[in-house]
Amino acid sequence: MVWRHELTNAQWDRIAPLLPETGSPGGRWADYRTVVNGVLYRTRTGIPWRDLPERYGSWQTGYERHRRWSADGTWTKPCERCRPAPTQPPWTRTAHGPSAPTPPPAGPTSTRPEAGMRPGRPPRKRGGTRVDPEGREALGRSRGGLTSKIHLLADDRCRALVWLTSPGQRGDRPMFIPLMQALNLARTGPGQPRTRPDRARGDKAYSSRANRVYLCERGLKATIAQPDDQRAKRRRRGRAGGRPPAFDREQYRRRNTVERCIGKLKQHRAVATRYDKRDYIFNGTLATAAIVIWLRDLTKEPPDTA
Structure with missing residues (x-):
């Protein structure tokens, strides 16, 4: 019996060969499918x-397996194998940067520094975690x-190809080039991975x-809208401002695909609201959500809209 939000037999057959084969020292781990479904x-x-419901076994097992596989990159293997590069043009990709709120820590929310704190150290919120100005998490x-x-x-x-995380107050513009550089899709046949x-x-x-x-x-074609302030600045400079960048309205209308992809990801509540404290675990959670979206598309499963 396949419960709600669990993998079907066809979906499990696709990712089972990509999971680790050996167990921990001293004995085999719990059944992979049960833990993955959990x-x-x-x-x-x-x-x-x-x-976590008892049918998925011990919650400690599920958490530890998710933490380990998020740290060693195990979750990225099924995600990469599920998203092979298309072989037929056109192939386009759309960028966007939604925010995921994080529940506040328990206790008071005063931002005053603690008494006796060393100079130069970031302030600590009472009852919560230290505020990290560098955004390492x-x-x-x-x-x-x-x-x-x-x-x-x-x-x-509407399928996620690659993603990066950053603090919520950071802008989208500086992350565009790292996103483009991070894309590396294996082909279904022979040949180098596709990045263009x-x-x-x-x-x-x-x-x-x-x-x-x-x-x-x-040499990449682009359809990126230009904000009003950049248009005004170019006009004020006259001929020195150069020609306006090419803009295809029909292509820009198709940018809704990334919005719909975000909607699919945010159907997973652990993505819509970030409950993971560590960034690498949150990226593992994003990978599991992306795996489900890709498997549904590859196996022609109807999406769960409830």
Whole structure:
């Protein structure tokens, strides 16, 4: 019997060969399928690990397996194998950067430094974790409180290709080039991995001279909207401002694919609201959600919209 939010037999047959074959020293680990289904159930529902249903075994096993596989990159293997590079043009990718709010820690929320704290050390919120100004855990403070931003590339079938995380107050523009450089899709047949799309799309947040120069140097077509302030600046400079960048309205209308991909990801409550403290675990949670989306598309399973 396949419960709600669990993998079907066809989906399990696709990812089972990509999981580790050996168990921990002293004996084999618990059944992989049971534990994987438990991790996917938690990603979909966003429940605390301690509330994991008993049919998935011990919650400690599910948490530890998810933590280990997020740290050693095990979750990325099924994700990479499930998203082979398309062989037929056109192939486009669209960028976007939604935010995932983080629940506030328990206790008072005063931001005053602790008494006797060493100079130069970041302040600690009472009852919570230390505020990290460098964003090493991709957590930042914005108007909505603690948030984490997901910078995402998606294809025309609303499937996540690659993502990066950053603190919520960081802008989208500086993350465009790292996103493009991070994409490396294995082909279904022989040949080098594909890193060049036929076209890249993006909203106004990704419009900058550096991003456009990068796309031009690589010979990539781009459809990126230009904000009003950049248009006004170019007009004020007259002939020195140069020609406006090419813009295809029909292509820009198709940018909704990344919005729909984000909607699919945020159906998983552990993605819509970040409950993972460590950034590498949150990236593992994102990988499990992306795996489910790809498996549903590859096996022609109807999406769960409830």
